[in-house]
Amino acid sequence: MFLRQLTYLIALDRFRHFSRAAESCGVSQPALSAGIRQLETELGITIIQRNRRFYGLTAEGERVLSWARQTVAALDGLRQEAAFAQDVAGGSIAIGVMPPAILVIPTLLESFRAAVPALHVEVKVYSSNEIVQLLREHTLQLGLMYLDQVPADGPFEKHALYAEEHVLVAAKSMSLPAGRVFNWKDIENVPLCLLSRNMRSRQLVDDGFRQAGVLPNILLETDTLELLHAEILKGQIASILPVAALPERTGRESLQTRRMAGFVSPDVGVVRLSQPNSTALLERLWGVTQSLELADIYGAATAS
Numbered sequence: 001m002f003l004r005q006l007t008y009l010i011a012l013d014r015f016r017h018f019s020r021a022a023e024s025c026g027v028s029q030p031a032l033s034a035g036i037r038q039l040e041t042e043l044g045i046t047i048i049q050r051n052r053r054f055y056g057l058t059a060e061g062e063r064v065l066s067w068a069r070q071t072v073a074a075l076d077g078l079r080q081e082a083a084f085a086q087d088v089a090g091g092s093i094a095i096g097v098m099p100p101a102i103l104v105i106p107t108l109l110e111s112f113r114a115a116v117p118a119l120h121v122e123v124k125v126y127s128s129n130e131i132v133q134l135l136r137e138h139t140l141q142l143g144l145m146y147l148d149q150v151p152a153d154g155p156f157e158k159h160a161l162y163a164e165e166h167v168l169v170a171a172k173s174m175s176l177p178a179g180r181v182f183n184w185k186d187i188e189n190v191p192l193c194l195l196s197r198n199m200r201s202r203q204l205v206d207d208g209f210r211q212a213g214v215l216p217n218i219l220l221e222t223d224t225l226e227l228l229h230a231e232i233l234k235g236q237i238a239s240i241l242p243v244a245a246l247p248e249r250t251g252r253e254s255l256q257t258r259r260m261a262g263f264v265s266p267d268v269g270v271v272r273l274s275q276p277n278s279t280a281l282l283e284r285l286w287g288v289t290q291s292l293e294l295a296d297i298y299g300a301a302t303a304s
Contacts, residue, residue: 096126157271169240
């Protein structure tokens with residue numbers, strides 16, 4: 001059994017297409033197919049459902065895929081460990097971040113690069129549930145997410161960075177009800193643009209309206225913060241967002257915010273897979289996260 005056969009299998013599961021998987025591995029399609037068949041022969045099982053096309057993995061194939069991911073991740077960690085031992089200034093890490101926390105990433109990376117100057121980082125946006133799954137699969141090394149979404153019985157370590165606070169936010173040109181703190185009834189008729197319903201942050205907002213017996217006036221739903229920010233700044237629509245998801249501070253001069261009374265939000269923090277053979281790079285970065293406390297930056301907002 002060769003390592004390249006395992007990488008073929010991982011690529012095939014990712015692309016669900018023989019030609020694209022082969023291209024990603026830098027080999028011909030016949031070579032990839034032959035490698036998969038050889039792996040099936042060596043293991044004595046059928047791994048993929050095939051005719052002329054890829055139809056998915058068999059139940060046995062799913063188990064082999066899980067093992068293959070762990071094996072490849074372990075080897076990548078070994079290579080990185082060796083490189084890190086030679087040059088502690090560099091290394092590579094993949095981070096998954098939920099959309100409401102994307103603006104926290106520059107602060108996190110600044111601290112990481114202070115410890116590892118030549119650090120290479122890949123950052124992608126996922127839901128909290130996707131981050132948990134990708135950590136399990138060793139696709140990500142760190143996640144930035146709501147900590148109440150981390151399975152209590154799962155193999156994970158977590159560290160809280162800040163207790164999130166949601167606020168009503170609107171352009172200063174928009175007329176809002178009087179008061180520095182609002183309850184749900186106060187904003188029943190305020191036109192709103194909100195994050196998409198599949199996002200945990202939006203679900204918390206929906207829970208607030210539901211418990212108050214209020215039907216909100218929602219005009220726009222999106223999973224893109226940039227669009228949501230642009231609509232707010234036009235001055236005709238407001239939103240309820242985590243403080244960490246507000247526009248960059250240069251754009252906040254044009255905004256007014258109001259606290260939402262009784263809004264309970266979960267902690268936001270970093271998560272990693274708990275494993276005995278963690279790399280020196282990940283250990284160093286995890287140590288950096290333990291010294292971070294971002295409550296003063298992202299955990300509260302002054303109503304204005």
